[in-house]
Amino acid sequence: MNRNEIVECEECELTETCRMPVPYAGRNELNVFIIGEAPGREEDEKGKPFVGESGKALKKAAFKAGIDIWKDCHITNMVKCRPPGNRTPEKGELSACFSKWLGREFVESNPKHALLLGKTAAETLLPFTSIGHGGKLKLKGIMWYFLYHPSYWLRRGGDVWVEDNVLPYLREWGEAWKQR
Ligand code: URA
Numbered sequence: 001m002n003r004n005e006i007v008e009c010e011e012c013e014l015t016e017t018c019r020m021p022v023p024y025a026g027r028n029e030l031n032v033f034i035i036g037e038a039p040g041r042e043e044d045e046k047g048k049p050f051v052g053e054s055g056k057a058l059k060k061a062a063f064k065a066g067i068d069i070w071k072d073c074h075i076t077n078m079v080k081c082r083p084p085g086n087r088t089p090e091k092g093e094l095s096a097c098f099s100k101w102l103g104r105e106f107v108e109s110n111p112k113h114a115l116l117l118g119k120t121a122a123e124t125l126l127p128f129t130s131i132g133h134g135g136k137l138k139l140k141g142i143m144w145y146f147l148y149h150p151s152y153w154l155r156r157g158g159d160v161w162v163e164d165n166v167l168p169y170l171r172e173w174g175e176a177w178k179q180r
Contacts, residue, residue: 003023006101007023008021009021009080009081009101011096012092014079014082014093018039018082020044020047022039022049022077024074025048026069026072027072031109031112032074032113033074033076033105033114034050034114034115035076035102035116035117036076036077036117036149037077037088037117037121037149038080038120039077039081040086041082044081050069050075054150055150057154058150061150061153061170062170064167064170065167065170065174066171067170074105076105078098079097080097080101081097113145113176113177114142115147115173116131116147117147126139126144131144132146134168136173147166
C-alpha cells in the first residue's frame with residue numbers, strides 16, 4: 001500500500017467533502033504507531049497528518065521526551081479524511097476506513113507499540129476495555145498506550161499542563177520501544 005492509493009480513495013462520503021485524504025506519515029515501516037482521530041483543517045490543506053496546532057503540540061512534547069515523531073514513528077489517523085466542520089467521525093466511516101486502510105497498515109507494519117491519542121481511537125480499537133489517560137495494556141501482541149488528544153492538552157493550558165501530565169507518559173512510552 002502506498003500513500004498515493006490512499007489519496008485516491010473514494011470509499012466513503014467523507015472523501016467528497018474533504019480536500020484530500022491524508023495518508024500516514026513518518027516512517028511507515030516502523031512498528032511504533034501514533035494514531036489520532038482525523039485530519040483537521042491544516043492537515044486537510046497540506047495532505048499530511050498532525051501538522052496543525054495539535055501536531056505541533058505533539059511534536060514538541062515528544063521531542064522533550066526524546067522522541068522525534070517523524071523519524072521514530074508511523075503516524076496515522078483513524079480516518080484519513082477531515083470530517084465536515086471537524087465533527088467526530090461516525091461509526092460507519094471509522095469501520096470503512098479501518099477495513100480499507102488502517103487495518104492494512106497494521107498488517108503491513110506489524111506495530112508492537114501503539115500510542116492512541118483521544119477517545120475515538122481508544123474506543124474504536126479497544127472497545128472492550130476502559131483505558132484512561134496514561135494507561136497501557138498488552139493485547140494481541142501490541143503494547144497499547146493511551147493519552148488524551150493533543151487538542152485537549154492545548155485546552156488545558158499548554159506547556160505547563162503538558163509538562164506535568166503528558167511528558168512522564170511520553171518518556172515511559174519512548175523508553176519502552178527504544179529498547180527494541
Ligand atoms: N488531530 C488528529 O487526530 N489527527 C491529525 O492528523 C490532526 C489533528
